Amino acid sequence: MRLSRMISAVEAHAEGEPGRVITGGMPHMPGNSVFEKMQWMQQHADDVRRLMLQEPRGNPALCCNVIVPPCDPSADAGFIIMEQMEYPPMSGSNAICVTTVLLETGIVPMYEPVTELILEAPAGLIKVRADCQDGKVTRVTFKNVPAFAMHLDAVIQVPDLGDVRVDIAWGGMFFVLANADDLGISLAPENGREIVLRSEAIRHAAVEQLGVVHPDNPEITGPTITNLWGAPVAAGTDGRGAITISTGPYDPARPHEASGILDRSPCGTGTCAKMAVLHAKGLLQTGQDYVNAGPMGTTFTGRIVETTQVGPYPAIVPTLAGQGWIYGTSNYTLDPSDPFQTGFTIGDMW
Numbered sequence: 001m002r003l004s005r006m007i008s009a010v011e012a013h014a015e016g017e018p019g020r021v022i023t024g025g026m027p028h029m030p031g032n033s034v035f036e037k038m039q040w041m042q043q044h045a046d047d048v049r050r051l052m053l054q055e056p057r058g059n060p061a062l063c064c065n066v067i068v069p070p071c072d073p074s075a076d077a078g079f080i081i082m083e084q085m086e087y088p089p090m091s092g093s094n095a096i097c098v099t100t101v102l103l104e105t106g107i108v109p110m111y112e113p114v115t116e117l118i119l120e121a122p123a124g125l126i127k128v129r130a131d132c133q134d135g136k137v138t139r140v141t142f143k144n145v146p147a148f149a150m151h152l153d154a155v156i157q158v159p160d161l162g163d164v165r166v167d168i169a170w171g172g173m174f175f176v177l178a179n180a181d182d183l184g185i186s187l188a189p190e191n192g193r194e195i196v197l198r199s200e201a202i203r204h205a206a207v208e209q210l211g212v213v214h215p216d217n218p219e220i221t222g223p224t225i226t227n228l229w230g231a232p233v234a235a236g237t238d239g240r241g242a243i244t245i246s247t248g249p250y251d252p253a254r255p256h257e258a259s260g261i262l263d264r265s266p267c268g269t270g271t272c273a274k275m276a277v278l279h280a281k282g283l284l285q286t287g288q289d290y291v292n293a294g295p296m297g298t299t300f301t302g303r304i305v306e307t308t309q310v311g312p313y314p315a316i317v318p319t320l321a322g323q324g325w326i327y328g329t330s331n332y333t334l335d336p337s338d339p340f341q342t343g344f345t346i347g348d349m350w
């Protein structure tokens, strides 16, 4: 056996959303912050992202995280998030998977009943509280980066859909949000393909008509991800969302071939973006819980803990809580004679 790479990983999901955590075998990534390490990886080692996310080692619904040494001395660990089309600066489901893996595998010591730790995400420092019992992380609550709305009730023109009312908000990623009722679509999981097609058309139109840049970091632009939301259906929930993650480039000449995947979880950053919009519209107050359900009915609980300002935008500081579970450990290898050095995608499922 000849190996040009051997990558160790712990397989985990947060409320259904897979977030593989890579614990070993990655190249050294230089940088003075995890954001810079992420940029280095994007420029010099993107082949590893494709190798791990694409077939035969990955699948369209998969996200990966690379554990890296933190640059901020107050942090316990750093992590770089890798998704199918981007390196998101922050991700809720992935932060939950990373915390669960760090504590349940002993990379960071676990203290029961509560372990407090700080993660350095590309978007900044994330304070985490993990409830732990009998060696298991039973709940992860983290204080997210400030979330804010940049456009409220803007109307964009979307081919085949006409005028669509949208909000654009940051929750650690830039989301375009639209009411599924306005589009006449039910957020049931069996409508996944239709949700993806409409979401990708809306996101593409939003980038062209309302493209946004983060006021604190001009290298972060969007929207890169879509949140179709609806009224709550289950008791004890306050809202519902179906988040579409792109899995391929969008070609406006071939909208029916758009590729994307639904977040299996309620999406942590998407929940925070939704909370920022609700707060900006006076519909959610500081201290109020917001229980958001994803397509499979699993929930994340958000709460606005304070308000702040990001550039010219009023912002909220949200906490987000959910649970993660480990379902395997793996060692992935690469043979230098393998014809698929970065994996592959095929149009039947991507």
Ligand SMILES: O=C(O)[C@H]1NCC[C@@H]1O
Pocket: 017, 063, 088, 090, 091, 092, 093, 094, 173, 245, 263, 265, 266, 267, 268, 269, 270
């Ligand atoms: O929970 C989240 O924030 C995310 N889940 C996958 C896509 C987003 O990064």
